[in-house]
Structure formats: structure tokens, C-alpha cells
Amino acid sequence: MPDYQEFGKQIKRKTGIDLSLYKEAQMRRRLTSLYGKRGYSSFLTYLAELHVNSTLFEEFLECLTINVTEFYRNKKYWIEFEQSILPQVKGVNGNLTIWSAGCSTGEEAFTFAYISKSYLSSYQVSIMATDLDETILHKAKQAYYSEGSVVDVSEVIKNELFERHGHLYQVKELYRKMVTFKQHNLLNDPFIKDCDVIICRNVLIYFTDIAKDSIYQQFSSSLRQGGILFLGSTEQIFYPEMYGLERIGSFFYRRK
Ligand SMILES: C[S@@+](CC[C@H](N)C(=O)[O-])C[C@H]1O[C@@H](n2cnc3c(N)ncnc32)[C@H](O)[C@@H]1O
Known part of the structure; x- marks a missing residue:
């Protein structure tokens, strides 16, 4: 047309x-x-x-x-991530670089920040969270959420991760400090380098196969050897070896 x-x-x-x-x-x-x-x-x-x-x-x-997101979205994969995948992460000199690509209002990045306090406590973790949409990044930086965003968060975690302000939940400063939000277009901008984990969930589903092919290639180059790519629960790479990746879990790939 x-x-x-x-x-x-x-x-x-x-x-x-x-x-x-x-x-x-x-x-x-x-x-x-x-x-x-x-x-x-x-x-x-x-x-x-x-x-x-x-x-x-x-x-x-x-x-x-399309900014739909929530804390611990598709929780069973976050549990697989905590229990089976994160123990394999190595980092460099005690530092870990994490990239949440297509982070929307930040729930995914803060979920990671919380998990890393329990599972990666011996590392200095820095999380870059990026999205195309500047308006939602502004919301992400404020880190206020309503009940709908935290339905999959247990009471224990809610108490540790948030301060309550009436009906709203704000991520505590301890976790907010771990995340840097920045505007970034996955279809245009240079990719962040030397990542230990890239989380890109429910973003690539909107792109053509040609665009996805280029993004997988660039994600692979952005990961350190042994680094992990965590995709959404409808997003699988059929031939990960084409990108120098190997499948190590339901939606997890490791850079060879
Ligand atoms: C459905 S949300 C996914 C949020 C989160 N990753 C999750 O799984 O809950 C999709 C996000 O991708 C972002 N997005 C769309 N096109 C993009 C692009 N070209 N570069 C970066 N982000 C993009 C949208 O702004 C939106 O926030």
C-alpha cells in the first residue's frame, strides 16, 4: 500500500x-x-x-x-534464571554489566537489580536499561508503580524492594541507584559492549526477520564470552549457532 x-x-x-x-x-x-x-x-x-x-x-x-510490562513477567523463567543461569555468570574483576534492552517503565531492570542482591552479592553490578521511548524512561526513573505491576511479587519481596506511598510502590533508592536509564533505538544506535547479561524480552516480536537477524548478531558481539542473552517467552532463536550462541535454557543463550 x-x-x-x-x-x-x-x-x-x-x-x-x-x-x-x-x-x-x-x-x-x-x-x-x-x-x-x-x-x-x-x-x-x-x-x-x-x-x-x-x-x-x-x-x-x-x-x-507498546509498553506493557510488569515485575517478574513470566515468573517461571525468572526463577530458572535465578537458579540455573545466574550461577554460570562470571564477570570480570568482580564487575558485572547488565543491559535491559527495551526496558519500558523499568520493571525488568529493577527485577534484575533485586535478584542480583541475593544471587550476585559478591559482584559490583551495574545495569543499563534502555528504550526507544523517552516518555516511559522518564517514568522509569521515578520508579513508582501501581498494584497491577507487582501482582507477581511476593509480600516478602515487596517489603524489601519497595517503599509504599498510599496505593503506589516506589523502588527503594538502594535498587534505583543500580540502574541507569538511557534512550536507545535497537534498530539504529550502536550497541552497548562488554555485557555479561543482556535481557531483551517482548521487544523483538514486533520486528521483521531481517531486523531480528541483525539484532541477534549485534547482541552476540555485545556479550563477553560466556555472557548470557535472556529473551521473552515467545522469542526463540532457531539457529543460535549462526550468531555464535548456544542454547542453555528455555529462553537463554550463551555467547561461545
Ligand atoms: C512490550 S515492552 C517490553 C518491556 C519489557 N522488556 C518486558 O518484557 O516486560 C516493549 C518495549 O520495546 C520498546 N521498543 C520498541 N521498539 C524499540 C526499538 N526500536 N528500540 C528500543 N526499544 C524499542 C518499546 O518502547 C517498549 O517499551
């Missing part, structure tokens, strides 16, 4: 975000439904308004990025 291609071209020029690397049918469906709700009848009429209406533009970016 030429309208969509033209829309994509202009969005790339305006934002640097390359829609052609996101699965087209899925993206088109989401955007068509969004502009339909706002009373536009085509990509091009919607685009014209996006150029002049910042509220509409913010909403468009939100739709593009």
Missing part, C-alpha cells in the same frame, strides 16, 4: 524510527485502528495532522512502542 510506505518514509525522516523494520501487517493494523479512532480515514491525512499536533504525535509514539 503506497500510503503506508510514504507514511513510513516521512516518519523515519521526522523521528529516525524505521517502520519498515517492524512487522508490517501488525503495525498497519494498530495504526489504522488508532487513526480511525481519531477520525482520520487514511495514513496520509493522519500524517499531515501528526506534523502539527503534538498531542496526537505523542499518542502515535505510544501506540508504536
Whole structure:
């Protein structure tokens, strides 16, 4: 559909975000439904308004990025991670570098921060958490969460990880200090190097196979030898050896 291609071209020029690397049918469906709700009848009429209406533009970016997340999302894989995978992590000179890529509002990065206090207490752990969407990174830095984000967190962990402010939970400073949030586009920007663990869950599902192939390659180069890649529970690499990785658990890969 030429309208969509033209829309994509202009969005790339305006934002640097390359829609052609996101699965087209899925993206088109989401955007068509969004502009339909706002009373536009085509990509091009919607685009014209996006150029002049910042509220509409913010909403468009939100739709593009799908920020759904929670603490301990798909908990059984976090338990596998704690018990079977983390003991294999080695680091360098007592330091561990962790990258949560596509971190949304930060729940994944803070889940890791909490786990590392129990399982990696002999290491100096630094966590980089990145996302395309600057608005959610701002929320992540505040680290306030509602009940819906912590449904899979036990009472014991809630007490250790959060301070309560009325109905909200704020991550304690001890854990907030471990995480640095930064804007980063997985489809465009240089990757963080020398990582011991990369967690990238429920992000790659939106990308085309070509984009995923390039990202797997770059993740592999970003990991130290023996470093771990933790993917989402619908995201498997079929031929990990193509990227110098070996499968070591349900959704875990190790850099050879
Ligand atoms: C569904 S959330 C996943 C959050 C978390 N990793 C989890 O599994 O709960 C997907 C995140 O990917 C981010 N994202 C989408 N495209 C991206 C890109 N090109 N580069 C970096 N992050 C991107 C979105 O902004 C969103 O926060």
C-alpha cells in the first residue's frame, strides 16, 4: 500500500524510527485502528495532522512502542534464571554489566537489580536499561508503580524492594541507584559492549526477520564470552549457532 510506505518514509525522516523494520501487517493494523479512532480515514491525512499536533504525535509514539510490562513477567523463567543461569555468570574483576534492552517503565531492570542482591552479592553490578521511548524512561526513573505491576511479587519481596506511598510502590533508592536509564533505538544506535547479561524480552516480536537477524548478531558481539542473552517467552532463536550462541535454557543463550 503506497500510503503506508510514504507514511513510513516521512516518519523515519521526522523521528529516525524505521517502520519498515517492524512487522508490517501488525503495525498497519494498530495504526489504522488508532487513526480511525481519531477520525482520520487514511495514513496520509493522519500524517499531515501528526506534523502539527503534538498531542496526537505523542499518542502515535505510544501506540508504536507498546509498553506493557510488569515485575517478574513470566515468573517461571525468572526463577530458572535465578537458579540455573545466574550461577554460570562470571564477570570480570568482580564487575558485572547488565543491559535491559527495551526496558519500558523499568520493571525488568529493577527485577534484575533485586535478584542480583541475593544471587550476585559478591559482584559490583551495574545495569543499563534502555528504550526507544523517552516518555516511559522518564517514568522509569521515578520508579513508582501501581498494584497491577507487582501482582507477581511476593509480600516478602515487596517489603524489601519497595517503599509504599498510599496505593503506589516506589523502588527503594538502594535498587534505583543500580540502574541507569538511557534512550536507545535497537534498530539504529550502536550497541552497548562488554555485557555479561543482556535481557531483551517482548521487544523483538514486533520486528521483521531481517531486523531480528541483525539484532541477534549485534547482541552476540555485545556479550563477553560466556555472557548470557535472556529473551521473552515467545522469542526463540532457531539457529543460535549462526550468531555464535548456544542454547542453555528455555529462553537463554550463551555467547561461545
Ligand atoms: C512490550 S515492552 C517490553 C518491556 C519489557 N522488556 C518486558 O518484557 O516486560 C516493549 C518495549 O520495546 C520498546 N521498543 C520498541 N521498539 C524499540 C526499538 N526500536 N528500540 C528500543 N526499544 C524499542 C518499546 O518502547 C517498549 O517499551
